[in-house]
Amino acid sequence: MDNIIRNRVLIIDDEKQNLKILNNILSPEYVILTANSGCAALKMMEDNIPDIILLDIVMPDMSGFDVLTTLKSNEKTKKIPVVIITGLTDDENEEKALALEAVDFIHKPFNSGIVKARIRQQIQIVNHIRAFEQYTQTQSDKSAMEEKSKFFARMSHEMRTPLNAVIGLAGLTLEADELNEATRENVENICNAGESLLGIVNDILDFSKMESGKFKLVPAEYDFPGMISSVITQSIMWKDEKPIELVLNIDENIPYSLTGDELRIKQILNNLLSNAFKYTKSGTVELNVKSEKKEAEDILLVMSVKDSGIGIKKEFIEFLFNEYAQADVMSNKNIVGTGLGLPITKTIADMMGGTIEVESEYGKGSVFTVRLPQKYKPGADGVCNVLGPKTVKELNNFQYHGKKRKKLLSRVCLPYARVLVVDDVATNLDVAKGMMKPYNMQIDCVTSGQQAIDAIRKEKVRYNAIFMDHMMPEMDGIEATRIIREEIGTEYAKKIPIIVFTANAIAGNEEMFLSKGFQAFVSKPVDIMSLDAVLMRWVRDEELEKNSAGRQINVNGEMIPDKRSGKDRRSGKKERRTGYDRRNAAKKIKSVKFNKGLERFSGDWETYVQVLQSFSFNTPAVLETIREVNRETLSAYAITVHGMKSSCRSICAEEAGNQAEALEHSAKAGDLNFVTANNPAFIETVSGLINEINSVFVRKNGKKEKPKKDKPYREALLELKSACEDYNPAKVNEIIAQIDAFEYTAQSEFAGNDLVQWIKENAAQKNFLEIAQRLADI
Numbered sequence: 001m002d003n004i005i006r007n008r009v010l011i012i013d014d015e016k017q018n019l020k021i022l023n024n025i026l027s028p029e030y031v032i033l034t035a036n037s038g039c040a041a042l043k044m045m046e047d048n049i050p051d052i053i054l055l056d057i058v059m060p061d062m063s064g065f066d067v068l069t070t071l072k073s074n075e076k077t078k079k080i081p082v083v084i085i086t087g088l089t090d091d092e093n094e095e096k097a098l099a100l101e102a103v104d105f106i107h108k109p110f111n112s113g114i115v116k117a118r119i120r121q122q123i124q125i126v127n128h129i130r131a132f133e134q135y136t137q138t139q140s141d142k143s144a145m146e147e148k149s150k151f152f153a154r155m156s157h158e159m160r161t162p163l164n165a166v167i168g169l170a171g172l173t174l175e176a177d178e179l180n181e182a183t184r185e186n187v188e189n190i191c192n193a194g195e196s197l198l199g200i201v202n203d204i205l206d207f208s209k210m211e212s213g214k215f216k217l218v219p220a221e222y223d224f225p226g227m228i229s230s231v232i233t234q235s236i237m238w239k240d241e242k243p244i245e246l247v248l249n250i251d252e253n254i255p256y257s258l259t260g261d262e263l264r265i266k267q268i269l270n271n272l273l274s275n276a277f278k279y280t281k282s283g284t285v286e287l288n289v290k291s292e293k294k295e296a297e298d299i300l301l302v303m304s305v306k307d308s309g310i311g312i313k314k315e316f317i318e319f320l321f322n323e324y325a326q327a328d329v330m331s332n333k334n335i336v337g338t339g340l341g342l343p344i345t346k347t348i349a350d351m352m353g354g355t356i357e358v359e360s361e362y363g364k365g366s367v368f369t370v371r372l373p374q375k376y377k378p379g380a381d382g383v384c385n386v387l388g389p390k391t392v393k394e395l396n397n398f399q400y401h402g403k404k405r406k407k408l409l410s411r412v413c414l415p416y417a418r419v420l421v422v423d424d425v426a427t428n429l430d431v432a433k434g435m436m437k438p439y440n441m442q443i444d445c446v447t448s449g450q451q452a453i454d455a456i457r458k459e460k461v462r463y464n465a466i467f468m469d470h471m472m473p474e475m476d477g478i479e480a481t482r483i484i485r486e487e488i489g490t491e492y493a494k495k496i497p498i499i500v501f502t503a504n505a506i507a508g509n510e511e512m513f514l515s516k517g518f519q520a521f522v523s524k525p526v527d528i529m530s531l532d533a534v535l536m537r538w539v540r541d542e543e544l545e546k547n548s549a550g551r552q553i554n555v556n557g558e559m560i561p562d563k564r565s566g567k568d569r570r571s572g573k574k575e576r577r578t579g580y581d582r583r584n585a586a587k588k589i590k591s592v593k594f595n596k597g598l599e600r601f602s603g604d605w606e607t608y609v610q611v612l613q614s615f616s617f618n619t620p621a622v623l624e625t626i627r628e629v630n631r632e633t634l635s636a637y638a639i640t641v642h643g644m645k646s647s648c649r650s651i652c653a654e655e656a657g658n659q660a661e662a663l664e665h666s667a668k669a670g671d672l673n674f675v676t677a678n679n680p681a682f683i684e685t686v687s688g689l690i691n692e693i694n695s696v697f698v699r700k701n702g703k704k705e706k707p708k709k710d711k712p713y714r715e716a717l718l719e720l721k722s723a724c725e726d727y728n729p730a731k732v733n734e735i736i737a738q739i740d741a742f743e744y745t746a747q748s749e750f751a752g753n754d755l756v757q758w759i760k761e762n763a764a765q766k767n768f769l770e771i772a773q774r775l776a777d778i
Contacts (some may be wrong), residue, residue, distance in 0.1 A: 006031050007123050010050035012041045012067065013085065014059045018108070022054060022085070025112045026119060038062030042070060045077055051126050052119065054106070057086045057093060068100045081122050085110075217351055221377075222262035224254060225391050228289065231266050232395075235273040243282045251290035252392040255299065255376035256385045264348045265372065269303060271345045272368050276307035280365070283308030297375050304369040312360040320358060321346045345370070417539050418442040418461060422452045422477070423469040423501065425622070425643035428524075430614035431650040432467060432501070434607035435526055435600070439535060448472060449480025456496065457488050463496060464539045468518070470502035471642045477502075478516050485517045497538040501526070524646040528600065585609075585696045591689040597652035609697060615651050616693040619644070620741055621709065623683055628715060629667075629675055637675065638667035641682075648686070656685045709742040712756065720759070721775040724768035732763055732771075 010033040011022050019034045026032055033050055035041035039062055041053075053071070057064035064084065071077045084097045087108040094105055104118055173179070173187050228250065235246065269287070276285040285307045292300040312320070321343050349356045352372050360366035378384050387395075419441055421432045429445045436443055444461070446452050449472055455461070466484075468477040477500055484493050497519040513521050520534045582605060586594040589612075601607045622644060629637045645660035659682040666674040716739055723731035739756055762771050 007051040007126065008033060008048075009052050009054065009119065010035065010041065010044070011054045011085075012036075012038060012059075012064075013054075013056040015056075018056070018085070018110075021110055022115065025110065025115050029116075029120070030123070038064070038067035038070075041067065049076065050080065052122050053080055053082045054085050054119075055082050055102075057084060057088060057097070065096060065100060068097065068102060072101055081126060083118065083122060217261045217264060217348075219259055219261050219375075221257055221259045224256060224258050225387060225395055227262050227266060228395055231269045231273065232287075235270070235277065242277070242280070244277065244280055245284045247284055247286040248396045249286065249288045250387065250392045250395050252387050252389050254289065254291045254301070254387050256387055256391075257376065258299075258301070259375040259377070260301075260352070260372065264352070265301075268345050268348055268370055268372075269305070271342065272303075272305040272370070275342070275368075276305050276309065276366075280307045280309030283365075291374075294373065297377065299374055299376060301372045301374045302369065303372070304367055306365065306367045308365040311362040311364050311366055312358070313362045317358060317360060321356075412536070412540065413438075413440040414535070414540055415440045416541065416544055417464045418444065419465045419467060419539065420452060420455060420463045421445045421467045421501075422447075422449065422472075422480070423643075424448060424472040424639075425469075425647050426618040427611070427615045427647040428469070428501075428643065428650060430611050431526070431647070434604070434611050435528060435531055436535075437607055438604065441539070449475035449477060449483075452480055453483050453488070456484050456493050459490070459492060462492060464541075465497040465499060465519075467499050467501050467522075469643075470500055470513075471639050473636060473639050478513075481517045499534055499538065524649065526600070526650070588696050589689075589692045591653050591655060591685070591692055593652040593654060600650070600652065612651055612693050613697050615647060616690045616697070619647070619686060619690055623686060624709075624713065624738075624742075626679065627683065629672070629679060631672055634667050634670065634672055634675065638664055641667065644686070648689075653686075653689050656682070656689055659685055710745050712739050712742075712744065717775055721772050724772040724775075729768075732768065736760060736763055 006029070008031045009026055011019055011026075012035045013019050013022075014036050016036070019036070023032050023034065033044065033048065035044055038059055055064045055067060059067075064086070068082055071080065071082065081103040082101070083104045083106055084094075084102045085106045085108065086093065089107065097105065103122060106115055106118060179187070228248075232246070232248065273285065273287065285305070288304045288306070290302050292302060294300050346356050349370055349372065354370060354372035356371075357369045358366060359369075376384055417439070419436070421429055421436075421443060423429050423432065423445075424447050426447070429447070433443050433445065441464075444455075444463075446455060449468075452466060452468065456463075456466075468481060470477040472480075481498050481500075484496075484498070498517065499520040499522055500513045500518045501522055501524060502513070519538055522530055522534055582598075592612075598605065598608050601611070622640065626637055626640055626644075641660050642664045645657050645664055648654075648660055649657035659678070663675055663678060663682055666678075716735060720732065720735045720739070723735060736759060740760065744756065758774075759771055762768075
């Protein structure tokens with residue numbers, strides 16, 4: 001009971017005996033305050049507001065009625081319930097007290113049971129009102145936050161759409177071979193400028209995510225000098241025409257590869273450098289980076305940005321990290337900014353377990369120092385591969401070119417190889433086939449772990465490798481791999497390379513998968529360089545290639561001719577035409593990062609078109625399975641939305657992929673409220689994406705095939721019946737459109753294409769009563 005906050009009761013009575021009696025009755029349940037006069041009570045309440053007042057009427061200096069009148073005229077005290085305690089029994093006094101808004105009467109002498117019951121009743125009312133007000137305020141705050149987040153999301157979408165077009169079209173232009181160096185450099189600058197503007201827009205969205213708790217870090221291994229080079233290339237644009245020298249001092253002992261959230265570290269440096277250039281008219285901006293050893297595989301990355309700018313007045317330093325605020329606005333009124341850069345920087349540093357500090361002298365400049373813990377991997381000999389003097393010299397002289405834009409990968413063809421791809425999402429299978437197509441392998445696909453097990457057990461085909469999805473319904477990839485390794489019993493099953501495809505690319509997972517019988521780990525969305533490395537390590541047979549006579553290739557024991565030659569034989573590349581205009585597609589399909597998606601398939605336009613068509617064809621049926629989710633189906637929902645996360649990100653539909661990831665995490669955590677609240681928006685996002693794709697890519701036979709299903713969902717038919725009974729034509733048409741999106745294979749009274757056709761014909765004639773009657777017994 002000591003930890004429970006108890007309600008406070010103020011008793012006002014000039015008779016000590018009455019105060020003592022009421023205190024004895026009420027003190028076991030409440031905190032008791034007492035006053036022996038009205039004046040003393042009013043003075044007490046200037047600093048100490050009770051939850052309820054027990055007020056005597058007849059008192060010498062100030063009557064209870066006067067006290068009650070004073071209480072009700074004061075904003076601080078007018079809502080406190082007042083219970084009259086009196087020995088007066090006439091109706092006139094009771095009437096007057098009630099007219100002055102007293103809530104109850106207790107007559108003297110006191111009956112302890114009545115006193116307890118009446119006070120308890122009033123206290124319950126007080127507590128219920130307080131809880132309701134708190135809930136209302138919370139909901140109001142939540143609603144305001146949601147509206148704010150929606151506004152930021154809408155605004156960022158409107159701004160990002162043209163920016164993505166600029167960046168995408170510039171990226172497509174860079175693919176042209178005939179560009180001269182000057183033009184190529186200009187287009188590169190367009191890309192960089194567009195990405196910089198995109199970063200400003202994303203700042204606003206990021207802060208909105210931070211406020212709503214949706215901002216997350218994504219640690220991964222990254223190339224440190226490449227990251228610094230990218231930041232410097234972008235920061236030079238902020239220099240503009242100002243006479244400012246950019247100075248770099250990079251410690252050569254920093255590990256070459258680190259593990260952390262590269263994107264967010266770049267965001268921190270970009271924010272600090274942009275501010276340094278923004279508030280410096282002339283002089284220098286200096287970036288200093290060093291590392292301090294912490295533990296076995298941990299370092300502290302220390303990055304400081306020093307400028308010779310206008311500095312910050314002491315009185316404004318404490319406000320630097322407040323959102324939407326700029327220090328000394330009057331002095332800096334010509335400098336544009338959102339006031340979000342430093343608050344975002346501090347939040348990111350805090351989330352990484354790091355710190356940010358500032359030193360500044362007004363008129364002389366500022367130094368911002370960020371310390372971030374990062375991880376690194378020592379080599380096999382235990383020695384860490386550090387930058388060294390050569391790389392540091394290149395960085396300090398702005399000559400490091402270790403991380404240019406990715407060029408198309410020239411692949412080695414593997415026509416003798418045959419691989420099995422296992423994934424329950426059809427679009428993900430098409431993505432895998434599209435990315436492996438340039439290798440000229442034979443690619444077989446199955447949609448479940450059990451089918452993969454059966455294929456290896458029967459051994460009708462001996463595969464060179466299996467690419468196994470991790471999360472699948474009924475049996476996941478880990479269990480399927482265990483059965484292949486331990487239960488089939490053949491040497492082939494024990495030794496065949498199995499590579500896991502997974503979107504769970506988090507720290508530590510690679511080691512976990514390798515311990516479960518997998519040979520390698522490829523994260524989704526698949527990076528072509530990672531896939532190429534795995535294929536070269538686990539699928540390519542260089543001895544077979546060397547020993548092949550002439551152009552005869554051994555495929556599963558049979559010698560077949562390799563008809564390709566020269567460049568085609570090395571790259572597998574050939575010109576293809578799709579009949580679809582690339583620029584038109586990039587313009588109309590706004591929900592995907594077109595240039596990045598095309599890059600994922602090595603610039604193979606035909607393959608990318610096929611994958612987009614696969615997504616638009618296969619996804620509607622998947623969406624239907626997640627429209628309704630409850631506690632019993634939450635686990636299956638998590639697996640389905642996990643697959644959708646992969647398929648969305650595979651075509652570079654980042655917004656849909658991010659929504660799917662949030663829903664997946666919430667479903668795994670058992671947060672049904674979040675899932676049911678956000679699932680409709682996700683379905684709407686993906687449906688919009690499908691419509692965008694369908695508006696561009698019409699299947700060559702002129703008809704779009706419908707996905708197959710055995711029968712309409714019972715819930716959809718019941719909803720249709722209800723809409724017909726309510727005579728709601730708009731709702732009827734909406735549900736019929738959902739039902740008509742599929743082709744049905746089963747035939748019965750409440751299934752099959754005949755039923756759907758009959759419903760459509762009667763709906764067109766507004767025969768809603770007939771439809772409702774036919775569906776009455778469903």
